[in-house]
Amino acid sequence: MSAGQNDNELISKVLRGDHLAYAGLVNRYQNYVFTLTLRLVKNREEAEEVAQDVFIKAYKYLADFRGDSKFSTWLYTIVNNTCISFLRKKKLIIHSLDDERVFAKADNQDAGFRADGVEQKSRHVMVGEAISRLKPDDASIITLFYKNEQSLEEIAQVLGLEVNTAKVRLHRARARLKELMETHYAHEVKDLN
Amino acid sequence: MNTQQSMEERLWEYIDGTATKEDRLRIETLLQSQAEWKEKYSELLEINQLLHSSELDAPSLRFSKNIMEEITRLQIAPATKSYINKKIIWGIGIFFITLIVAILGYGFSQMDWTTTGKSSFPEQLSKIDTSRFFNNDLINVFMMINVLLGLVLLDNYFSNKRKQFRKEA
Numbered sequence: 001m002s003a004g005q006n007d008n009e010l011i012s013k014v015l016r017g018d019h020l021a022y023a024g025l026v027n028r029y030q031n032y033v034f035t036l037t038l039r040l041v042k043n044r045e046e047a048e049e050v051a052q053d054v055f056i057k058a059y060k061y062l063a064d065f066r067g068d069s070k071f072s073t074w075l076y077t078i079v080n081n082t083c084i085s086f087l088r089k090k091k092l093i094i095h096s097l098d099d100e101r102v103f104a105k106a107d108n109q110d111a112g113f114r115a116d117g118v119e120q121k122s123r124h125v126m127v128g129e130a131i132s133r134l135k136p137d138d139a140s141i142i143t144l145f146y147k148n149e150q151s152l153e154e155i156a157q158v159l160g161l162e163v164n165t166a167k168v169r170l171h172r173a174r175a176r177l178k179e180l181m182e183t184h185y186a187h188e189v190k191d192l193n
Numbered sequence: 194m195n196t197q198q199s200m201e202e203r204l205w206e207y208i209d210g211t212a213t214k215e216d217r218l219r220i221e222t223l224l225q226s227q228a229e230w231k232e233k234y235s236e237l238l239e240i241n242q243l244l245h246s247s248e249l250d251a252p253s254l255r256f257s258k259n260i261m262e263e264i265t266r267l268q269i270a271p272a273t274k275s276y277i278n279k280k281i282i283w284g285i286g287i288f289f290i291t292l293i294v295a296i297l298g299y300g301f302s303q304m305d306w307t308t309t310g311k312s313s314f315p316e317q318l319s320k321i322d323t324s325r326f327f328n329n330d331l332i333n334v335f336m337m338i339n340v341l342l343g344l345v346l347l348d349n350y351f352s353n354k355r356k357q358f359r360k361e362a
Contacts, residue, residue: 019264026257031249038250048252055260056267063272127247146244152211167211171202178240 007071014062026055029072032148033079039131039139040083046090054082069157076148076158080140087136130181138173145170204234208241286346293343296336 005013005024013021033054038047058078065074131139144150144158156166206212207220223230 023261026260030256031251034252035250052260056263059264060270062269123243124248127243147249171205
């Protein structure tokens with residue numbers, strides 16, 4: 001239905017009153033938005049709720065999208081703002097690299113995973129898990145860059161940063177991810193080399 | 194910044210394609226001649242490929258249906274620019290700037306410009322009689338807000354100019 005139409009065409013349709021055209025945008029971006037919210041919120045049910053909220057907000061304020069950036073960049077700005085206010089409201093304890101409890105729990109899960117007879121996790125699972133163990137800030141910048149295919153300029157716009165700051169943050173996030181993978185997924189990382 | 198960190202950052206820039214042409218050439222030379230660089234490059238490249246190939250998470254099957262049900266009850270809000278008049282914003286800005294200029298003008302008019310030698314500029318500033326105007330907490334708070342808004346406006350103006358300058362460069 002909407003596969004052949006680009007974002008701007010779908011947006012024009014929605015603004016002209018064809019609200020069903022919005023389904024095209026939802027289907028196109030739901031996985032990207034959900035992945036990003038999941039990285040920030042770190043809980044599936046809550047991430048789904050926040051992601052729905054994002055799409056509803058985007059629909060409500062669609063007339064404000066001026067088209068001077070990509071629709072995805074505008075949408076991810078809403079994701080970022082919605083997640084920040086959600087986390088503020090919830091006063092979520094941000095899991096950091098040095099949060100021992102998280103790692104103790106994760107290590108137990110790893111042990112259980114291996115005990116089930118599965119010797120190796122797939123690379124994708126390992127990367128996904130490693131990203132989800134990062135701080136929300138680090139996880140979101142990595143997700144935006146690698147999964148949501150945003151350029152550094154677009155990431156800077158989404159996060160409200162200068163391009164150079166975004167670049168430095170991305171470097172730091174990757175360094176932390178690498179450190180994390182080497183510490184907690186030593187087996188898998190060794191197999192990669 | 195230590196060498197290891199610097200090497201990683203430069204290699205990430207090379208992998209991301211954000212390194213300058215000169216830096217790219219320098220890194221390529223280093224990759225051919227230095228084993229340490231080559232090893233680190235393969236390591237980072239592997240992580241980069243892993244990150245690129247990692248999969249997206251999918252929400253539940255009802256996800257889009259829930260959204261579509263919700264939006265049928267909603268109306269799209271009119272664009273902000275259609276109900277916010279820029280002239281009003283500028284008018285408010287100009288009002289605050291005028292107020293700040295008036296306060297400064299009053300301050301300077303209180304100074305004795307004819308004195309020379311003994312009385313220096315900072316000393317004269319301390320002699321300004323502000324008690325007639327700043328004698329109420331509310332007025333003081335109001336003035337502080339004015340000054341802050343003025344500074345924000347000035348900051349916006351300069352950051353826009355800077356962005357414009359960067360674009361032109």
